Structure formats: structure tokens, C-alpha cells
Amino acid sequence: MPEELKHIADDYRWDFKDEVEPELALKGLTPETVKKISEAKGEPAWMTEFRLKALEIFYKLPWPSWGPDLSELKEKLDEFYYYVKPPTGGPAKSWDEVPEEIKKTYERLGIPEAEQKVLAGVGAQYDSEVVYHSVKEELERLGVIFVSIEEGLKEHEELFRRYFAKLVPPTDNKFAALNSAVWSGGSFVYVPPGVEVEVPLQAYFRVNTAGFGQFERTLIIVDEGAKVHYIEGCTAPLYTTEALHTGVIEIFVHKNAHSRYTTIQNWPTNMYNLVTQRARVEEGGYQMWLDGNLGSKVTMKYPSSILRGRGARSEVLSIAFAKTGQHLDTGAKLIHLAPDTSGRIVSKSISKGEGRSSYRGLVKVSPRADRAKANVECDALLIHPESKTDTYPYMEIENETAQIGHEATVSRLADDQLFYLETRGIPEDEAAALIVRGFLEPVTKELPLEFAVELNRLIELEMEGSVG
């Protein structure tokens, strides 16, 4: 392996832990835990009530009867920490205020300081509390709000309350209920009418306590004619205890607004990653979900767009790379509720070793959605004989003018392609990586440059020694 790649290989293991003692750590899933979380955050009474009600709903809702095996998780629910508060006195305003250990962690994560300064705002989440958060002055001047979800509730309560849990209520599914009860951390974004945010808003998430479940909650409101790109990347150090991540992301795309949400998860392979991501798109609006799933033991994540206004559009582009011990159950949903709405789903999955990747999706066209158009493309690449892939696309169409298409293919790493590249002097591993990159290209070309570079390097590492 080239020296440079070795360094990256080490980086991608993330198996380091910082010596930061938490101020408060709450274990177990009880009303007391929920009350203490709310108290520690100094929340208004309505939020405490909301959380407690959500916990009751969580108890009542059934576990999913489909999809990956969650039996181990079921038994471990009470062993997780539901809230961990690191020892800082609130979000740091500048890089200098960020504690040394945490800075070290970021350095090891490979986020150069210079890059952070270039980026519009970096909301870096250290466990539950946002410890570092900077928003360029210009964004402030434009009236863009980019703060932690906690600050959002504190400083913009009225706006917050108007949107919070309106798209993903606790009753939506068991994990949304869990998140609603114990949520902590995440971003609150508001882009005022007509404002186009040129640089992506970027947040890094890290989970750092053994057996700790992270329950981030993000609320993004893109007002009329506004434009924003939000990027979330996640990673966590490796621990032996099974960890849980249950996020809820709600995005409101107003008339003619334009929103992009990019996330690449590379959680360690003992993590349960169960996320609800949903956008509501009004007339002429556009929502793009770009979803990369590389890590975790089990992922269940189906970004959804509700196309509510005439001419609303959405695209969902996703990548899944499942290795031995991983079951990545991902997909997308397009709900067409208005005329002339359109959507596209492109899903590319790779299964290696005994890895299993599943596509699960829904395209629904209501009787009112005249001339709705949607196209779904799912391609699966299988590297080894024991690799697995599934496709479960649901199409429910109640309008005779709709045009809906779905295509899926399953193929393997082709011998003839490998052979051809080898005859041109390209070593086998590199050839395999090249083929995989080509397979993913329709999605990766939409990625921000630094993500695309990282992803390509990661694929090179993953493909090393996997053929021949």
C-alpha cells in the first residue's frame, strides 16, 4: 500500500478516544432521564411535555416487522447513555476557545483549520453539545440563522415552534419517537426569502462515549426563493459496545426555494444508525438528498420528499457500501401530492464479503398529482459470491396521467473488465477500484469536491485485496 494511503487507512479507523470527562451522563430510557435532559438544557415547559409524550409514544409503537435484524438493539436499549454533556461552558465562538483535546480530535479527523475558516460556518458537534460554531459575518448580515438546535429553540422559539416536529411527528415511527424524547444536538438553519447561501453550511458530528446513543435533531427552513446546501458528515471512534444513532432531520422548502442536504455516514461497524429524513417542498421548490452510507452495523434510512406544491421537484442520490457484518437498508420516498411534480431516485449499492445492502423505496402519486413524473434507478454491484443485495421498490399510483418508471440491475465485478484493465498494465486492485468508481460516478459527481476525494480514497482502500 502506498505510504499516503496507509495514513488515510489509519484515519478511517477512528479508533482513538479523547480524555475528556463528561459533566453529566444519563443512562437508561426513563421519564427521569428525559426530564433531566430537558432540565440540563433549560428548556421551556412545552418542550419537556413534548419529550415526555414522545417517550410514551415510543413505548407504545411497535418495532418494525420488516428490514434488518434489530433484536440485539432491543435488548440493549437501557444500556445506552441518552445524554452526555461535555465540560464546556456553551458553544465556543472562535477556534481559540475550543478545548485542546477536542482540537486534537478534529486534527486527527483531518479537518484542517484553514478549511474551516474558508467554510461558511462549521458547526462541529462534540457528543451532544455544540462546542464550536462559527458563522461568517456575511451570513449574519444576510439574516441567515445557522446555530445549534438548542440555540435555535432558545433564541428563535417562535420560529422554531412553528416548524419543529411538524413534518416528522413522534407518532411517525418508533425511532422518531425515541429521538423526540431524548434529542440533543443538531443544527437549526433558517434562510430568509431570496437569500442564496453560496457556500455550503457544514457540520461535523462525532460520538465519543462508549455505548452512547446520539440523537441529533436538525431543522432547516428555506424561505421563498432562497437557496442553501447543508452538509453533514458523521463519524465516531470504535468501541466494543453497540452504539445507537437515531436522528431526525426536517427540511421545509418554501415556494421556489432550493435546498440540498448532503450526508456521508462512516459510523463504526457496531453502530445502529436509524434516521428519519424528510423534506416538504412547496410550489416550484427543489430538494436534493445526497446520501452516502459506508459505516454502521445496521442502517435504516429513507430520505423522503413530500412534493406538496405545483411543479415541486426532488432528487435523491444515494450510495451504500456494505461489508461483512453490515446490513445497510436504505432508500428513498417521493410523495407526489400536486400537479406537475417530478422526482428522480438513483441508488448505487456495493456489497463486499458477506455485506448486505438493500434498497427500499416508495413512489406515491395521489389523485391530484396530474402529470407527475418519477424515475427510479437502482444498481447493485456484488463483489464476492457471499455478498447480498435486495431491492424493494413500492409504487402506488392513483393518477392516470402519471409517468412512473423503475429499473434495477444486479451485476458483479466483471472479469472481462478487470482483465482488460490488467492487460493495459493496471494492477488488479487499482482496476477493481476504478470499476467501482465508474459504477458510482453518476452519484459521486454530485458530491462536494472534498467528499468525492475522500470517498474515492476510501473505495481504493476497500477494494485492496478484495479480488483475485
Added chain:
Amino acid sequence: MMTVSALDLETPLSALDEPAWLKEEREAARALFARLPWPTAKDESWRYAAGRLKSVPFDWPLALPRGKTLQKEELPEAVRERLKGAEYAGLLVFLGADLAYAELDGDLKEKGVLFTGLLEAARRHPERVRESLYRAVPAKDGKLPALMAAAWTHGAFLYLPKGLEEPRPFFAFFLHEEGTLSVGRTLAVLEEGARASYVEEHLGEGAHLAASELFLRPAAHLVHAHVQTQGEKSYHLYRQRALLEKDTGLRDLTVNLGADFARAEVGSELLGPGADSEMLGVYFAAGRQHHDHDTLQHHKSPQARSDVYYKGVAKDEGTIVYQGLIRLEPGAQKTDAYQTNRNLLLNRGARAESVPKLEIAANDVRCSHGSSIAPIDEEELFYLRTRGFSKESAENLLVAAFLEDVLGRIPLKDLADHLARVIEEKVFREPLLAEKGR
């Protein structure tokens, strides 16, 4: 949900003249039926059909044999019409649960071909029936398969000995009677290298449950069709499983045109290399009809091939549903498996659900599926109108063109022509929405 209590079945079924082993099998199935839960919308396969299942009158009296027979010249008009000019190797006509008429080419009879009622065969050729019965559609598959296994009273049995090739089709007609619940079962066994065509048509009224078990021993080839054109106040629940051994070929066709609620579960198990299963489907739901389909291509062996091609049309407030699964077991290398579902909606109120699924556990395979739901092309319609076609004629032409690539693949021309006529009738029929003034 309507219930069929264990008692409802016991008395009528105990009167059937059949061997003791079969009575025992039924008894076991009946116990299983009593124990298993009814399917609900939470069962993926019943996601869109569970609601309509509740409307099936399982409390209607069970159709039982009454010893009714017919002479050839007494055959019902519909059957005579269908046979006009057709050449066939054998013919069975069922009226309710009675095998009313049976005919088999004398030459074939001598060569060991069996084509008779399943109940009759269980009495006269128990060894032939017993070795295969319930092997493809066992009672344990679920509530309805258990009911089908426990309560069948009639159906066809086709047996072709080793190496026998018969080019003429075998026909079976089932005329179901109003206000009855009838349960039929068909068993077809083709020994090594045998070749045959078998077509089963369901007409009439009532609520009918049908199970078909198809056995293709090595190198056997079967053309098989299950055609349902029952009245629109009737019900039809069908489950078919074919077991394909090495180098076999199945050309299968499922047609749902009639019934208020019709459901077909059609599956092929590919058990040996060189097995090849082609499964075609055609359906057209008008009025408030619901046509539900669930296909399975189960590859247990390497080097087999399967292809599903289902096409549906919905009009008025009709609902068409397609669910299908390609499942490749570990080791099913060098598989070719394809699945295509196309849907056409003719007006507001009609709906289509399409769920083509893949579960793949082998890598050296070629698998793909495609599904589409699209309206009638306005430009094509406009073009035909400018050439003087009425709206209905133009639509009919476009519906016929849409279904042509499935109907065109039916190897029996008479059958294809007959189906085209039934479809045409449906297109031309007054739209339901117009009647309601909407």
C-alpha cells in the same frame, strides 16, 4: 373477517369418497387452517389485498359433488364456443364440484397418459397422486393454502409418462355456481422428457379457491395457462407453484379479467441447472374490480433462467396490483432472472400498485427488473382520432397494442384471440364514471 370454523368443513368433506391417506392429509390441513392467522395488510404480500379479502364470502356453502354429468352436445354454450374448431388431446368440464364431462384421446390413454378429475385419480391411481400431491402447494404455506389443502372437492389431474410429447392442448373448464364457495385443485406431473400444453379456464359465479401444482421432471416442457373470466360479482383466489428440475421449460400464462376480487400467487422453483421458467400475466380491472398478483422466481440451483412479464390495465375505479420477488439462494451462480411489470391507467379513479422485489445472495448473476406506470399517449390517441377513430376505438386499439407483446407470446392462437375479444368488450363497455355523472 369471515370465519370458516372447523365444523363447517368436517361434515361435508367426510362424505367425499376418497382413500384414507387423503382424509388424513385433509384433517392435518384443517387443523393447520384453524390455527393459522388470516393474512393482514401487515403481510407484505397482502399489503394491497387484505382489505378485499374481507369481502370474500367464506361463509357461502361449500360446493360438493352431486354426480351431475353432461353429454358432449349438452356442454354449456361458453365451452362449445371456445372449442369451436380447436384441436385438443383431452377435455374436462366441471360444473360446480362435479366432473360433468371427460374426454381423452384413446391413443394417449393407451400410452399411459392420465387426464381426469383429481378426486377420481386419487381413487384409481393413488400412487401417482400421492407422490406429488401437496408437495408444491403445502398446507403450511398459510391460512388460505391450508384451506385449499383441506377443502378441495374437484380439479384436474394430468399425467404424462416419460418421453411422451403431445402437441395438442389439454383443456379444462370450470363453471362455478352462484352463492357457493368452491375449492379446486389441479395437479400436473410431466415425467422425464415429456411435453404438453394445459389450459384451465374459470367461468361462472361464486367464490372460488384454486391451487395448482406443476411438476416438471428432468427435460420436461409444459405450456400452462390459468385463465379467469368469471362474472364480476364473483371471487377468485389462486395459488400456483411449479417445481422445475434440470433442463425443464415452463411457459406460463395467468389471466385475470373477471371477478370482483381476484388474486393470483404464481411461483416457480428452479431446482436444477438448465431450468427455464417464463411467466406471463395479463389483467384488466374495470368497474370496482381488484386484480392482485404475486409472483415468485425462486432460484435454488445455479445456471437456471426465469423471466416474469406482467401487464395490466385499469379502468373506472379498478385497481391492479403487481408484487413480485426474484430470490436467489446462496450458490445460485450463473442465474439469469428478469422481471417486468407494465401498467396502463385509463382514467381518474383507476389505480396501480407495483412492487418488483429482488433478494440476491449470489454474485455471478444477471438480474434486472423494470416497472412502469404510464398513461395512454395523448399524441397516439390524437393521431388515431384524426384518422376517424372514435375515442373508444382508438383507446381499444392502444390497449390492444399495449397488451400485444404478452398476448402475442401465447403459443395457443385460439386462446389469444379469445382473450383479445374479452379485453375489447371491456374497453368498449360504458365507463362506470359516466354512469355516475362524474
